[in-house]
Amino acid sequence: MPEIAQDVRQLIIGIPMGPDADDATGRRASALASATVGENRTVVVARPGGPVSAGDGLPRTGGGVIDVQYTLRPQDAQDVPYHGVAGRARAIHAILTQAHAAGAACLIVDTRAAEPTGWIDGFVQALTEDQADFVGPVYGRHPFSSGLTHGILAPLFAALYGHRLQYPVALHFACSARLIGAVLDDPMWDRGAALPAIEWGLASAAAAASLRMAEAPVLTGTREDRPILGLSTTAAQLLGVVFADIERQVRVWQRVRGSKPVLRVGTSPEHEPAPAVDAAALAESFRSAYRDLHGVWEEVLPPLSILQWRRLTTVSQDAFRVPDSVWARTVYDFTMGHRLRVIPRPDLLHSLTPLYLAWLASFVLETQGAPAEAIDARLARVRTAFEQEKRYLVSQWRWPERFKPVKLRRQR
Amino acid sequence: MWEQINEMLRAAMLRMSDNVAGFIPGLAGLIVIVALAVIVAVLVRLVLARLLSGLRLDQRAENLGLGSAADWSVVGGPSVFIARVAMWTIIVAGVLVGLSALDAALPEAFARSIFGYVPNILAALLIVVVGTVLSRFFARSVLIGAVNLRLEPARPLSLGIKWLVILLAWTIALEHLGIGRGILAVSFAILLAGIVLASALAVGLGSTEWVRDAVAKRRGRTGDHPDDLPHV
Numbered sequence: 306m307p308e309i310a311q312d313v314r315q316l317i318i319g320i321p322m323g324p325d326a327d328d329a330t331g332r333r334a335s336a337l338a339s340a341t342v343g344e345n346r347t348v349v350v351a352r353p354g355g356p357v358s359a360g361d362g363l364p365r366t367g368g369g370v371i372d373v374q375y376t377l378r379p380q381d382a383q384d385v386p387y388h389g390v391a392g393r394a395r396a397i398h399a400i401l402t403q404a405h406a407a408g409a410a411c412l413i414v415d416t417r418a419a420e421p422t423g424w425i426d427g428f429v430q431a432l433t434e435d436q437a438d439f440v441g442p443v444y445g446r447h448p449f450s451s452g453l454t455h456g457i458l459a460p461l462f463a464a465l466y467g468h469r470l471q472y473p474v475a476l477h478f479a480c481s482a483r484l485i486g487a488v489l490d491d492p493m494w495d496r497g498a499a500l501p502a503i504e505w506g507l508a509s510a511a512a513a514a515s516l517r518m519a520e521a522p523v524l525t526g527t528r529e530d531r532p533i534l535g536l537s538t539t540a541a542q543l544l545g546v547v548f549a550d551i552e553r554q555v556r557v558w559q560r561v562r563g564s565k566p567v568l569r570v571g572t573s574p575e576h577e578p579a580p581a582v583d584a585a586a587l588a589e590s591f592r593s594a595y596r597d598l599h600g601v602w603e604e605v606l607p608p609l610s611i612l613q614w615r616r617l618t619t620v621s622q623d624a625f626r627v628p629d630s631v632w633a634r635t636v637y638d639f640t641m642g643h644r645l646r647v648i649p650r651p652d653l654l655h656s657l658t659p660l661y662l663a664w665l666a667s668f669v670l671e672t673q674g675a676p677a678e679a680i681d682a683r684l685a686r687v688r689t690a691f692e693q694e695k696r697y698l699v700s701q702w703r704w705p706e707r708f709k710p711v712k713l714r715r716q717r
Numbered sequence: 718m719w720e721q722i723n724e725m726l727r728a729a730m731l732r733m734s735d736n737v738a739g740f741i742p743g744l745a746g747l748i749v750i751v752a753l754a755v756i757v758a759v760l761v762r763l764v765l766a767r768l769l770s771g772l773r774l775d776q777r778a779e780n781l782g783l784g785s786a787a788d789w790s791v792v793g794g795p796s797v798f799i800a801r802v803a804m805w806t807i808i809v810a811g812v813l814v815g816l817s818a819l820d821a822a823l824p825e826a827f828a829r830s831i832f833g834y835v836p837n838i839l840a841a842l843l844i845v846v847v848g849t850v851l852s853r854f855f856a857r858s859v860l861i862g863a864v865n866l867r868l869e870p871a872r873p874l875s876l877g878i879k880w881l882v883i884l885l886a887w888t889i890a891l892e893h894l895g896i897g898r899g900i901l902a903v904s905f906a907i908l909l910a911g912i913v914l915a916s917a918l919a920v921g922l923g924s925t926e927w928v929r930d931a932v933a934k935r936r937g938r939t940g941d942h943p944d945d946l947p948h949v
Contacts, residue, residue, distance in 0.1 A: 387949065446947075450777055453948040474949060505771045537865035543949070580946060594864045597871045601857060646776070648857065 309553040315409035315482075316429055319400030320416055321382050322352045323390035324377060333416035338370045340368050351396035354376035365486035371590035375399040386501040387539040389477060394503040398494050401485045412440075413504075421701035427521030427571040428479045435568055438516035439508050440479040442523040445574030448581050448672075448680055451631055452665040453540055455684050457576075457636060462505075463564040466512035466557070470520065470567055474502040474543055477523045485513050498549035501542040509550050513557040516566040518654075519618045538660060543652035548654075550651045559699055564692060575675045576613040584673070587666035588625050592618045594659030601656050605642040610635055613712055617663060629690030636691070636700040641708045664669060740819070749814035754811020768797035792846060802842065808858075809835070831881045841890035848886020850925035884908070 320334045338348040349371045371545040381392040390396070404411035411426065411431045431437040448455040454472055460641055480488075484507065493499045493506040511518060534542075551558065595618045602609060613631045635657075642653050672680045701708045778795045792798040813831055816824040854878035863871035888905045892898055 410762075450946050451949055452946070535865070539861075539948060582946065591869060593867075597860060597864050597875075601861060620926065652857055652861055657863060658865050 312432065314430065315407055316346050317400065317404040317409045317411045318328075318346060318348045318425070318503050319397065319404070319411050319413045320348065320350045320544075321393045321400065321413065322350060323392060323396070324353050324382070325389070326352070327393070327419070327575060330416050337414065338418060342485060344434075347371060347407070347409070349400045351375050351399045353392055353396070356619045363409045371403060373399045378710065381500075384497065384500075385534065387534050387542050388501075389533040389661030391414075391499060394494065394500040397503055401480065401489055405484065405485050405489055406691055408549055410479060411485060412479040413477060424522055424524045424571075425681065431481055431519040431521050431568065431570045434483055434521040435519055435570065436480075436517060437519035437568060438484040438514075439511035440570075441504075441508065441567070442472050442475045443520045443569070443573050443615060444472060444475070444523055445577050448684060449577050449665075449669055450580045452576070452668065453661065454541060456632070456661065456664055456687065457669065458505075458543065458547065459684075460633070460691040461636065463688050464695045465551065465554075466509055466694075467561040468508075468518050468567050469564050469688070470511055470518065473508050474546070477506045478507070479521075480507060480511075481516070484514075484516055487514055487516075489671065491529070491549075493553065496549060501639050502545075502546045505546050505638045506550055506553075509554050509557070511556055517568070517636055519570055521570045522572065522574050524574065531607045537655050537658040540541050540658050541651065543641070544643075544654050544657060547649070548640055548704065551640055552644060555702065559702070564688070576680070579673075582665070582669050583704040584625075584666045584669040585622055587662045587669070588617075588622060591659050591663035591666065594662075598656055598659060599707070601648065601652070602660075604648050604713075605653065605656075606635065606638050607709055608711050610638060614660070614663070620672065625667055625670055627664045629687050630694055632664050632687070633690045633694040634697055637694060638708075638710070639699070641701050641705070642710070644702070645705060646711070679693040727830070743819035746818035750818060751808075751811050751816035754808050756816070758804040758807035758811070759808060764802045765803050766796055766800040769799060774799075798846060802839070806835070806839065837894055841893045844890040845886055845891065848882055848889075852882035855879065855882055881909075881912075 320337065322330065322334070330546060334348075334350055338350075347370070351373045354377065355377055374394045375392065375398070377392040377395065381395065385391055386393060400413065401411055412428050412432075414425075422648045428440050431440040444451075446454075458474050459469070459471055463469045488507055488510045491506070491510060492519065493503070494512075508601060509519070548568060595614065599611065599615070602614070606614070610631060613628070614635075617627065639657050642648070643650055647653070648656075668683070672683050675683075774796045788934055792801070794904045809831075813828040816828045818826075856875045859878045860875035863874050868874065884905065888901050891901050
């Protein structure tokens with residue numbers, strides 16, 4: 306990687322704003338700007354289209370605050386991402402371009418979800434004192450309410466790239482000047498599949514370049530950044546990002562074995578109280594989905610997996626458990642199905658949702674009422690399963706003829 | 718008198734033998750043309766299949782949203798389908814050219830009329846195949862979407878869409894062939910209107926409570942619905 310001229314003291318705090326940013330978001334951005342401007346920190350607000358209009362509560366250019374514009378393409382307005390900020394990836398690119406010009410590091414903040422309090426210092430410390438290149442957030446979210454992250458995204462990132470980032474997909478993250486210089490011209494910015502969660506691509510690029518990774522706590526207030534789309538669409542978008550990245554970084558992740566914790570700055574926030582989750586209803590929705598969708602899953606999953614999923618439709622609620630290895634292999638089979646386009650990709654991505662709900666039901670039934678340490682230990686076992694079963698993915702990726710879902714076997 | 722009968726029989730035999738002698742070259746020509754057509758057709762099929770496979774037509778068709786490998790499994794994939802259509806077109810053309818070689822008025826007229834009809838047949842065939850592929854594509858998408866929305870009648874909905882698209886494709890194809898033009902269009906319109914009316918009546922009269930419960934559940938759900946959790 307070429308050496309980038311960087312000033313580790315300089316930090317740009319970037320606020321990507323979509324076309325639908327409301328007054329509250331604007332006021333929070335103003336508060337953040339007035340609280341953090343100075344001390345080598347500059348706030349950059351990226352908004353689509355023309356200059357910031359007067360009276361919308363946003364700071365004007367000057368006084369350490371910079372307004373940048375990005376072009377919102379028609380496609381961005383049509384394909385609303387799960388977090389609701391249309392064109393967020395282009396806004397982030399515009400902010401990173403500013404940071405690159407200044408040779409500064411950059412912290413991306415979502416003003417809808419986090420109060421601009423002292424947590425920013427944790428990111429600054431990771432970037433400056435610990436020389437980290439990618440800093441991910443640590444939230445106090447309960448795993449029941451962030452099952453996609455804890456059940457698929459985090460274990461998959463650890464297995465693929467060897468770094469145990471807790472939130473590889475998040476609305477707050479920071480990049481060093483070195484990482485910004487390396488990714489600014491990457492083709493991923495033009496790939497529609499990568500745009501809903503561009504931070505996954507940035508993190509994987511950092512891992513691919515053997516850059517340092519760290520995590521810092523983020524104190525969020527109410528979760529106004531919750532997905533505005535349904536679960537199925539959210540899951541399809543995020544898995545689309547991940548599967549596209551797996552195809553892009555194939556030379557990197559095939560060489561990685563095991564995983565290691567990333568540097569943690571500050572103390573992790575405590576888990577929020579467990580949300581009310583009706584595991585019985587989730588399990589029942591899986592049973593109902595199996596009746597209708599097993600034909601679709603047979604186009605992706607091998608006979609053994611189908612048998613194990615079918616077994617779950619007959620067991621009692623107490624015995625409703627998705628083995629970690631089955632879950633990991635299922636995600637890997639869907640990765641292969643996506644690569645080989647066994648069925649249209651949107652259908653493939655959406656059809657994973659009922660299986661994820663079954664995993665969530667199993668996880669909730671197993672850990673309901675357990676202390677936070679026990680839940681974390683259980684999640685560590687999920688991650689280990691993804692790492693152990695990775696050889697299954699590597700084998701199938703290298704020899705695609707080994708990928709034999711039920712329907713393909715029947716045709717042969 | 719016997720001499721006259723003998724003379725007539727001899728003349729008839731002569732005419733028949735003349736006719737047979739005149740027909741045999743045409744028949745031989747027909748056999749040769751058909752045999753050549755079969756050989757050329759098989760060769761064209763092999764070359765086309767290999768060429769289209771080399772051009773990754775199946776994958777390109779999928780990228781264009783024309784269905785996946787599973788959708789095309791009925792006909793063996795777009796490249797196999799095109800190769801087969803080309804082969805049978807050449808064989809049918811060979812048979813028709815061969816029939817005209819018989820130098821008979823009736824087969825020639827038949828061949829001409831069939832030749833004029835071939836484009837319609839090909840277009841109708843294409844419509845039916847594309848319709849069948851699209852019907853499977855839509856059926857699967859509707860099924861997955863309905864399951865994720867937790868709609869109870871997911872499978873009937875999916876089957877309904879599938880058969881509606883197939884029916885539409887066949888109606889257009891038959892219309893293209895000029896078979897039962899007005900009747901088919903009217904029948905399809907009546908059928909479609911009937912389905913819509915029956916669905917409306919079923920929902921309006923028979924399933925009022927089900928609809929009310931579904932709407933109430935959506936409005937008043939409290940934490941037990943997967944969409945109420947952020948998941949991320």
